[in-house]
Amino acid sequence: MDKFPIQLISWFEKFGRHDLPWQKNRTPYSVWVSEVMLQQTQVATVIPFFKRFMRELPTVKSLAAAELDEVLALWAGLGYYARARNLHKAANLLVKDNNGHFPQTVKELMELPGIGRSTAGAIVAIAYNQQASILDGNVKRVLSRYHAVEGWPDKTDVKKKLWGLSEKHTPTDRVAEFTQALMDLGATVCLRTNPRCIECPVNSHCVARQKNLQNTIPGKKPKKKRLSRKICMLLIEDVHKRILLEKRSTNGIWGGLYSLPELSVGQDPVEWCKKTLGLKITSQKVMQKMNHSFTHFDLNIHPLLVRLDDVSCQMVDHDDRLWYNPAEDIQVGVASPVATLLKSLQSTGE
Numbered sequence: 001m002d003k004f005p006i007q008l009i010s011w012f013e014k015f016g017r018h019d020l021p022w023q024k025n026r027t028p029y030s031v032w033v034s035e036v037m038l039q040q041t042q043v044a045t046v047i048p049f050f051k052r053f054m055r056e057l058p059t060v061k062s063l064a065a066a067e068l069d070e071v072l073a074l075w076a077g078l079g080y081y082a083r084a085r086n087l088h089k090a091a092n093l094l095v096k097d098n099n100g101h102f103p104q105t106v107k108e109l110m111e112l113p114g115i116g117r118s119t120a121g122a123i124v125a126i127a128y129n130q131q132a133s134i135l136d137g138n139v140k141r142v143l144s145r146y147h148a149v150e151g152w153p154d155k156t157d158v159k160k161k162l163w164g165l166s167e168k169h170t171p172t173d174r175v176a177e178f179t180q181a182l183m184d185l186g187a188t189v190c191l192r193t194n195p196r197c198i199e200c201p202v203n204s205h206c207v208a209r210q211k212n213l214q215n216t217i218p219g220k221k222p223k224k225k226r227l228s229r230k231i232c233m234l235l236i237e238d239v240h241k242r243i244l245l246e247k248r249s250t251n252g253i254w255g256g257l258y259s260l261p262e263l264s265v266g267q268d269p270v271e272w273c274k275k276t277l278g279l280k281i282t283s284q285k286v287m288q289k290m291n292h293s294f295t296h297f298d299l300n301i302h303p304l305l306v307r308l309d310d311v312s313c314q315m316v317d318h319d320d321r322l323w324y325n326p327a328e329d330i331q332v333g334v335a336s337p338v339a340t341l342l343k344s345l346q347s348t349g350e
């Protein structure tokens, strides 16, 4: 008999996390939202976002009925916005094709946008307590170490092996608890650096521990040269001190969020504003540069504050543009470096 799930579940009863907000009043919908939020984000960061999201959009139907702008505003600050767009798209598909009912199998769930095999497994296991396996980042680390599987866990052959091991250990009973336990072990004991092996419930059979390989397993991702891009962001200020924001296309970075107009570094802002927006700039001031890191590249932002003459303020009329007063709370989703720039205007009294 496989001791792994038994040891893990009895450890979870005593030491696991039982008071996370998504563990209360659990529904397939709340499990789905929490799992998607947790995909690339730490538990402590997710908690306030999850509470606010569930308060505003408590059901699949309410999510489907919301405007994408509202969903993105609730997500603003959590990053990886494709997750929010996919949640919204999936909720609309469920309402349209399934009367708002939630699928109950891994296969059906994986047909929805933004739900991969591990997220689908977590939903089936946690929401329905049905046998299904998971393999998120924490679980990859635990299983790689427990079985001393060498190599980068996202390499195709290594990942395939880890999926096999995850399936082998998944019990038929108490699947929800087992799944939570496995996630908790990775998050609180089998840590990336300095795992707390003494406290670990499965330490007696952990091969990495026996061979003292905890710090070399899992293997690291092969390094690629990091790319970087430079852009100039314009903070266009009208005579009422409002800043022009424009909505980005739904594709690409910060898709669907509001942001600042962008031009190439070195391009003449006076010419650009006149040609693109029909606006006349009366003064310009260089602001402090900032960097923003994405998974695959760094964005070097060169912000420029430009002021308009009185007449120009009337001239921006477009569905996807709005004038925003930085002294007021923002009602639309904005990219986080843009929020930082808007705040800096306030604090410097520009």
Ligand code: SF4
Residues within 6 Å of the ligand: 142, 145, 146, 189, 190, 191, 195, 196, 197, 198, 200, 201, 202, 203, 206, 207, 208, 209, 214
């Ligand atoms: S014994 Fe250590 S390395 Fe092995 S699973 Fe437990 S915490 Fe991780």
